[in-house]
Amino acid sequence: VHIAGNSLGGWVGIELARRGRARSLVLFSPAGAWPSRRSIEIRASALLLLLGTMRLWTEYADEIASNAFLRQLLLAPQVAYPDRVSPEELAISIRANSVAPLVTALARAIPQSQVEPLAPNGDYPVRLVWGDRDWVLPGDSFGAAMAARLPRAELITLSFSIQAIVRQHQIALTIGSKIKHPHPAGIPRQDELNPVAVAVEQASGIGRKKT
Numbered sequence: 001v002h003i004a005g006n007s008l009g010g011w012v013g014i015e016l017a018r019r020g021r022a023r024s025l026v027l028f029s030p031a032g033a034w035p036s037r038r039s040i041e042i043r044a045s046a047l048l049l050l051l052g053t054m055r056l057w058t059e060y061a062d063e064i065a066s067n068a069f070l071r072q073l074l075l076a077p078q079v080a081y082p083d084r085v086s087p088e089e090l091a092i093s094i095r096a097n098s099v100a101p102l103v104t105a106l107a108r109a110i111p112q113s114q115v116e117p118l119a120p121n122g123d124y125p126v127r128l129v130w131g132d133r134d135w136v137l138p139g140d141s142f143g144a145a146m147a148a149r150l151p152r153a154e155l156i157t158l159s160f161s162i163q164a165i166v167r168q169h170q171i172a173l174t175i176g177s178k179i180k181h182p183h184p185a186g187i188p189r190q191d192e193l194n195p196v197a198v199a200v201e202q203a204s205g206i207g208r209k210k211t
Contacts (some may be wrong), residue, residue, distance in 0.1 A: 007031050007137070008106070014115055014150075017124065025126045029137050029151075032115030033145035040111045043136070046077070047107045051097050058098045065091035078136065117149040128153040 001025045010030020017025045034040040057064060064070050065087040075082035075090065097103070115137035118126070128150055137143070140155060147155055149209035 002026075002030070005030060011115055014118060016067075017122070018118060022124045024124050026129065027127070027146075027150075028129045029131065029134055029139075029143070030128075030146060031110070031137065033142065033149050034114065035141040035145050037111060039141065042146040044107045044111050048104065050074075051104055051107070054094050054097045058095055061094040062087070064094065080133065088209040090095070114145075115149060117151065120151040122152060126150055127156060129156045129158060133157050133159070 003013040003016055003022045004026040006028040008031050009026040012029060013022070014030065014032060016022060037038035039125060040188055064074070068083075069157055071087065072082045075085055079085060117191070128143075128147060130143040132139060134143075143155075143157075147153060148207070
């Protein structure tokens with residue numbers, strides 16, 4: 001299949017390609033590589049704080065989303081133009097957090113290990129796209145770290161923030177709502193060095209040969 005993914009979805013796409021599922025791979029500001037562990041730990045902690053806060057106030061999702069000040073406060077770290085996100089969309093996102101338990105587990109586990117580099121001799125094209133105004137995963141640090149792990153990738157830099165177009169956690173919410181994690185309380189074991197790879201294995205039954 002032709003695979004395209006943003007942020008965490010990009011990391012999932014890399015793991016699918018590694019397993020022979022890609023005819024082409026396009027990645028928009030993918031997660032999975034970072035300049036230092038501290039840099040990713042800070043972002044993971046911020047995500048955990050946001051998720052935890054939202055779960056406490058899920059029953060007030062409509063009221064929060066309809067308040068212009070609160071909508072700006074919640075969305076400013078994620079998108080370039082918070083006013084373009086409708087109250088209905090934000091309310092749905094707040095409610096989705098409460099039914100996506102794997103997102104929290106992933107946020108805790110992701111800093112444990114970076115994505116493994118893709119083999120340089122793959123038979124599919126790879127394109128790595130980064131926005132030059134991405135505040136969530138800046139291209140000059142996170143983008144450079146990812147490019148080093150994708151030796152065949154064509155790197156394209158665009159004059160906008162990718163994260164402003166595709167909400168960073170949407171793909172993660174989809175995965176979290178559909179996968180039943182095999183470990184207690186949905187928390188990956190520490191010896192599972194690549195939690196995203198585990199999620200891909202469970203979600204798609206990889207191991208089949210490409211047809």
